[in-house]
Amino acid sequence: MHIPAYAHATIRAALPNMPTSRHVGGLDCCLCDDSFGEDLAAIPLGPTPTSGLFGCRPCLTRSVTRARRTRDAARVQDAERARAEAAAWMPVRERHLGRLVSVRQAAEAVADLARGDDTAALRVAWLLISLESAYTWVPEVPEPPASVDRELSELKDEAFRLDLAMITAREAVSERLAYHLINEVQPDEPEMCEEFECPESCSGRHDSTHIDCGPDAVFDDLVEHGITVEKPQPEPLSSRLASLVGRAESEEECSLPMDIEEQAPTVLAHFGIDADDTDVLLNAAAVGLVSDAWREGPLDEIHAADDGPSDGEVFAQSVDLYRRARASLVAARDDGPEALLAFVAVASNLDLPWAGGSRFVLRTMSESGAEFVRHIDDRVWFTAEMMRKQGWRAGLLHRAMSAAFTASTHFGMPGWSAAVTSAMERLAAADRSDAPEALTDLAAVEAALHEAPDRLGADALDWISRRALFG
8 A cells, every 4th residue: 555755744744652562462453453454454654564564445545634634724824825925026126117117217317317417516415415314214125925936136136227227316416516616617618619619708718528537647646645556557559559659760661741832731721721721620630530440440340240339429429539530640740650559459459348338348349350450550650650750830721621521511610510500490390299308409419529429329329320411
């Protein structure tokens, strides 16, 4: 006779505490004391088939039936308890999940307000304080009852997303308040109005929203406060760039256009670029350097890849690199062509997230990365050699010529203002129902396009690019 496992405890509880010799000898049933015979077989209960206690089939059948009924009743009770505990747990879970979602959405809203200009800096600071309070009041993840599935992945995932949103909000507020403080203590600079083509109503205050101090400035700044941190070692130069710094005079002369000073001003004037205006020439040269060294060539293949950057991301990054190219060209006037390495270091950085809030990095395009870096090295090397052999102005004229032919209406060129005007007319007439929020205020959009298009963000610039608003 098979005795199921669930009946063992019931049978064991019915066994006598002091069995008789007849029980042990297998003569009488240890459960009902009836004698075994032809009509009543002895079924061994152990510990071995030939020793221990023995029971009869009717007694064991009744014990198994009773054990089954007890088990089934316990299962029903357990199921009812589990349903009750689950019913009580779900509101607790949903309440905690709802608080996580609400605080995360609040953090995202604070980050958006901090990035914009419509909310006063002091109000942004108070928003962060109240957000931090809400975050502090978020309770620990509640523990579910034992009868409920203890998988808490959704709660943990939402808590992780909340932590990321808090980091983003803190960064946005920190950046906003840092620049606010810097701008507040800056004196009025009306002499800059001419450069920025400010309206007559301008107060002379030109607020900064992006300052690049370079990779090592923080270490020098900390020394002023008595804190010394060892500077990281500079990245090794490529062989091409190393030759730019220490090329021997005996090497073969590169082929450079020797009559550029005579021809370039006439050509540039045809495109509305006054070669005698240093600022205008610098702007055009910076556009040309970005176009030739970064935008053209391998980037076309990277851009066309399925996982490549969008049009808006390329647009935003090109504007950011234009500023860096211009700063490097200005520095090259006093420090020599080696100053162009600062532009190369950023333009060819495979791990640097792009401007405009983009998360794209060139490292993801490993197959094209080496060719891309080599292309930038070659183009910048040529400009540096021209400056070395024919002078700083010759290098500007050469890159400005390139910009005049290939990028006459890009940001930084004289034709950019007219391009913005035309684009704004198209934007005003376009259906903007699906446009990013950054394109809601047309006056702010126009100001950003004139001053810093990447400030609109890669998503907004991508929306503009898809609709070909710049023709």
